[in-house]
Amino acid sequence: MKNMKKLMALLLAVVLCVSVLGACGGSGEVAYQVAIKDAMGKPITSGVVVKFMQNGAQAGMQVVNENGVAEKTLPAGDYTVELQFTDSEANYKYDASALKLTAKEKAIEVVLNYGLGDKKQTLTVGGKECEAYYINVGATEITLDKENRSYYLFAPTESGTYEFSLGGSSVAIGYYGAPHFVQEASAAEVKDNKFTISVRPEMIGTNNTGTTVLVLGVDAGEGNAVFGIERIGEHAWSVSDEPWIVYSAKTAPTSYTLPAGAAIAEFDLTKPTDSYKLVLDSNGYFHLDSAEGPLVLVRLGKNAKVKYLDPYETILEHTGVNCYFYDADGNFQRKENYTECVAKYIECVDEESGMYPLTEDLQYIIQNNGAHNGWWKLDGNYIFRNDNGENVPGINSEIAWLFMCCYIQG
DSSP: OHHHHHHHHHHHHHHHHHHHHHHTTTTTEEEEEEEEEOTTSOBOOSSEEEEEEETTEEEEEEEOOTTSEEEEEEESSOEEEEEEESSOGGGEEOOOTTOEEOSSSOEEEEEOEEOOOSOEEEEEETTEEEEEEEOOSEEEEEEOOSSSOEEEEEOOSSOEEEEEEEESOOOOEEEOEETTEEOSSOSSOOBTTEEEEEEOGGGSOOTTOOOOOEEEEEOOOSSEEEEEEEEEESOOOOGGGSOOEEOOOSSOOOOOOOOTTOOEEEOOTTSOGGGOOEEEOTTSOEEESSTTSOBEEEEOSTTSOOSSSOOHHHHHHHSOOEEEEEOTTSOEEEEEEOHHHHHHHHTTSOTTTOEEEOOHHHHHHHHHHHHHHTTTOOTTOSSSBOTTSOBOTTOOTTTGGGGGEEEEOO
């Protein structure tokens, strides 16, 4: 009986020992975890390999998962963590001095930020040149300039709303336009040292065309800081997202030749609104006073001399011809594109003078395109100026659109 009790006690001890060892993961093993995040708290989910080192030798290695965590089960003990990157290590910044694991401290977090790479561009700011480095989505560690504002460039790879922030310093940040024109003041509303910019799809280059590059600025200061860029949602709606209504001509353009020796008269834009009566003939062309009166012409081709602005053929080389429509409360209604229609008219102008008879199409296009560009807002208008650069007095905004027109005398 006594021997039986000893045997039972031995078996119980064995069972307890097995249970304890099983709970420890076998022969004293521990699941170690290393979480990789940036300074904004966002997990870094690719490009990082975690090495578990013990006494100068590698005891294990693990790639971070979709949560930015590398987990490895190893014999209980002390380990030093080293990071290895599939990209160049020079592109990352982190504190390697505190990366220690023990059986009690089996989980640590590593803050990993981007460092500045080699890609940069020279900007001209206030007549002076400066170097601006490109930075990407995520957290980039920067060194503040003690005397001058530092500039950085961001070329988004997808549309969306992006938030820009600065951590580790109270110096101001801002958005200063594009590389070809760096503004002096921030073009974004900055609150709590953060601002957002909506990047529309057309700002992302495709088919080897350029992507819009944003110029970001950090004011002068001391020490290091972290510039954060995060895509926080889809791009904000704008009229640019709305489809164009392509305007179709009511009067099909046909080749036009100005009569030989025709004398051209100008419209007096300072006259009352009812001074000029425009009447359509059977061909769809406007005349003065009656359908048999002087033919009204529009200066469309490059050879035409427009007093206050370039003709439409020159305008088309640099931009489109269009109009956005809003109701009385400022709500967007539609947008129309006249470029194709104007181009067809230009093909039919008198080659020598660059003129074509005024039609309902051209009247509608000039009036609406001018309203879209602010041509008829005469207070501080940039068009109706004399040779001294002064606003021409007495322009009647209701007939100002006739500046592109003239008529045949007689």
